[in-house]
Amino acid sequence: MTIVLALLGLLLAFFLGLALYAYMWKRRAQRAVPPRGAFTRISTGRLHYLDVGQGPAIFLIHGLGGQMGNFDCGLIDDLARDHRVIAIDRPGMGWSERPLSQPCTPADTARLMFEIMDKLGIEQPLVVGHSLGGAIALSMAVQNAERLRGLALLAPLTLRGQEPSPVFDGLAIQSDVQRFLTAWTFATPAALRNGEAVIQQLYGPEEMPPNAVTQGGALLSLVPRHFYHTSRDYINSVRGLEETSRKYADLTVPVRLLYGTEDQILDPQHHGAKLVGRHPQMGLKLIHGGHMLPVTQPQVCAEFIRDASTKMRGSLTIRRASPEVYR
Template structure:
C-alpha cells in the first residue's frame, strides 16, 4: 500500500468513526430529551407541538427562531403567561426539535406557512394571533399575507425584514450544500458547533447574561444533531433572499402588527424593526433598551400584553 493510499484509508476510517459517533450522539440526545408535546401528521410531515390553555379562548401560535425549538418559549415563561387567558399552540418548525423536514421540499417561509395552515386547520384553530421570533417572524409574516387563512394579527420579535450584507449567514450555510453539506453535518459540524455554542448563546443574550434557567433546561444537545444543523444552515442560506422577497409585502399588510426589538441586538440590528414599522400600514414599535436578540426573555409581560391587545380587539 502506497503512502497516499494509507492516508486515504486513515481519512476514510476517521470519517466513518465521526459519522457513527454523531449518529450515536443524536440517538443519545433524543433519549435524554424526549418530546414534551404531541404529534400530528400533516401533508406527509410529522409535526411536534404543544397545546396549552383554554381550548375555547383566543388562540396564540408561537414560532421559534432558527436553530431553536419549542423549549425556547417554555423556558422564557411566555407559554405559561399567555396560557392564563389564551389557547397557546407552539410548533417545532420543520427540521427543529422533533418535527420532520423532508428533503423533497425547499422549506422557505412560505412553504412552512402553507404546512402550518393545514396543521392549524387540522387542529380546528382559526383567527389566531401569530407570534414569531427571529427567523420565525418570516413564517409569521408568510401566514399573515395568505388569503386562505384568517389571523387576528402579528407580534414580531427580533426579526430580520430587509436585505443587508451578511457574510456570517453565508458562512453558516455550509451544511446546506447538497452532498458535501451532508458530509459536513455528520462529521465536523457537530464538533465545531459544540465548540462555538457557548459563545453564540452569550452573543444572542448580550448585553445580558444567559439566564440560568436556559442553561439548565434548554436541550442544547438536540441543537447539535446533524439533521438540525442542516435545517439551521438552510435557513441561514434563505435569510437574505427571503427578506428581499418579503419587503414588497409590507405596504399591503392590513393586520395589526406589534414589533419588538432589543436596542443592543448583536444578531439583527434594531434599525430593521424601525424600518418595518415605517413600512407597515398598522404597527406599534417597542424598542427595548439594554436588551439583545432574545427580547422574549427580557420583558415577556410586555409581549403578553401586546398579544392580548390583538387577541381581544
C-alpha cells in the first residue's frame, strides 16, 4: 500500500511538474507577444483585433493555429497604405477568447466573422483567408455573398479529399477532456521537441523568417489554451466542407487564389488547380513558395491582394463573373 501511494505521489508530482512547465512557457510566450491591437466583446468572449488604415475594407482571417501576427510581418502595413485593414485573432486563438465547447467548423466560424463585421462596422470587405481561413472565407461567401466584395485566398483549404499532413497528428484528439489534459501536460514539451520538423513542413522549402517568432506570433502556439482550440479546429476543419463546396458554382462574388507550388501542407493541385478546373470563373495564381506565404512573401501577397481589391472594387455581387474580374 505504501508503495502504491508513493507511486501515485510521484505520478501526481510528474503531471504537476508538466503543468508548471506549460504555465511557465505560457507566461514567457505572452510576455514576448503582447496584444498589438484593441479588444471588444462578441458572443464568444473577448476579441483581439487590429483596425488600421483608410480606404476599401480588407478583412484578414488567419489559418489553423495562427493569429493576426501571421499577417503582421509586413503585409498589414503594406495594405494599410491605401486600405482599411482589419485583422483578428480568431476566437480561441492568440488573445481572443472562446468557450471550450464552442462549435468551430468553417461554417460555424464564418457566422462569427459576420458577427465581428457587425461589431466593427466592416462593410463590403475583400476577405483574405489563409489556409483554414480560406475555408472560412468561402463559407462566408456561401452564407451571405451580398455582404462581401470578393475573396482573395492565400494557400486556402477548399476541398475535402487530401490526406492531412503528418505534422498535425498530435492535434488529432477526439475527447475534449483528453485535449485539455494534453494541452496542460505533454503539448508544450512536444512542441519544443518537434518544433524544427513542424517549421520545415509549414514553411518549406522557404526558411522561416526570424521575425515570425515574435512579430509573427509563433510563440503563442505554446499557450495551452491555444493548443486546445487549435486541436478542436483541426478535428472540425473539414466537417461540412463537402456540402459547402457543392455551392461554389453558385457564388456571386469574385474568388482569386494564390498558391505556392511547393506547399507541403495543402496540395496546390488539389485545393487550387482542381478547384479552378471545376469552377473556371475562379482565378488561380501559382508562385514559387511554401504554405506560409503571408509570412515569407508579404510583398507578393500584398500585390496579389491589392490587385484583387482594385479589380473587385465596384463589383458587389455578380450573376456570372467575367474573366477579367477574377483574373
